Amino acid sequence: MDYSFDNLRSVFGFLLLLAIAWAWSSGRNRIPYRTVAIAIGLQVGFAFIMFTVPFLRTALQSIAAGLGVLLQATGEGTRFAFGYLAGGPAPFDEVNPENNMILAIQILPLMIVVSAIAAILWHWGILEKLCQGIGFVLQRTLGLSGPLGLGTAASIFLGMVEAPMIVRPYLERMSRADIFLVMTAAMATVAGTVMALYITLLQVTIPEAASHVIVASFMAAPAAIAMARIMQPPEPADDAIQKEVPPPKLYQSTMDAFARGVQDGVNVFIFVVGMIVVAVALIALTDIALAAWIPDVDGGPVTTGRLFGWLLAPFMYLLGIPWEDCVDAGRLIGIKMVLNELLAFIDLSAIAEGQLAPRSRVMLIYMLCGFANFGALAIMVGGLSAMCRSRRQDFLDLGLKSMWAGVMANLLNGTLLGIFLT
Structure with a gap:
């Protein structure tokens, strides 16, 4: 394989992200460097094992086919409920059938189906045992407490509120460093509910989208641990292992x-639809204002996306993205941070195949695959405050910092892939 200067810049970008986290640390002299090193090793190990072990690679590749079946089954339900709006036979002649795709009815209902299946699998113990297995690995390798390992592992599959709910009995006794780790893991990962949605959006232009999205979510857990332990290291008095009590039973039957x-x-589903409507409307309002105040640049109007691209392009270049792709990459990262990662994935899926290098496209999947944005932060802090009112001030104090830690964990994932991708 031929490596290039882009790979070397990804090495620099990986070290740069760790240096930024170190500069933002609340206690540089307390950083557990061994834990950070092992977490980064696990991050690399997850990717290596899942991409090279034959039966795991086969399993990952078969997920795309399984999601196709799941989407087909979801289509049966939506067509029964919504008729031709969901792709059923139309009661009129179609003039432009290529424009018939309705995101809210034909794609987004997949989240509801996946949510129901995930809840059943959790109640049957399948998903819970998988989380406990990953949590056990994190506990034995990184010295995390059982509840902390379980909460971090649950973030791979559950949402930013549901995953912390698994460790709700422990929140009141957790140290600030451990609370920060739980929040960072929730920000850096994505739920299975939307993971399937991202795969569905991307697999048209990226055949192995299922593999990349799943591996990105797994890698985000140790990346979040590394970032959290650097930016908010434990105090000397923090107890590493808490008293074990059974996790709460989520469902009765x-x-x-x-x-x-x-x-x-x-x-x-309702939140995502509302978020898309409002976010797109805000972007349109901003673009209208920019067009009125700022003259055209390079033959086109100045838009929100172009501003994000121009501002973040130098940083994306340092992380290993080729310069010709940096404006697009900066635009997507800006949309993900300020608005929503779903909008960024929709935008990424709409970029033509030749407009973005394959290496850049794969790196961006890993960089975008996390909940870390301002809207998600508000939901997480609100949910945690409702679960444990006595620690509300800690959630508020650590919230914004955990969001940036989640963003950097996702960027760390993409940059790590950039080191090895040709």
């Missing part, structure tokens, strides 16, 4: 899991 999974999925 399979039917309860099904009903609540559907309800949670509907809540996420």
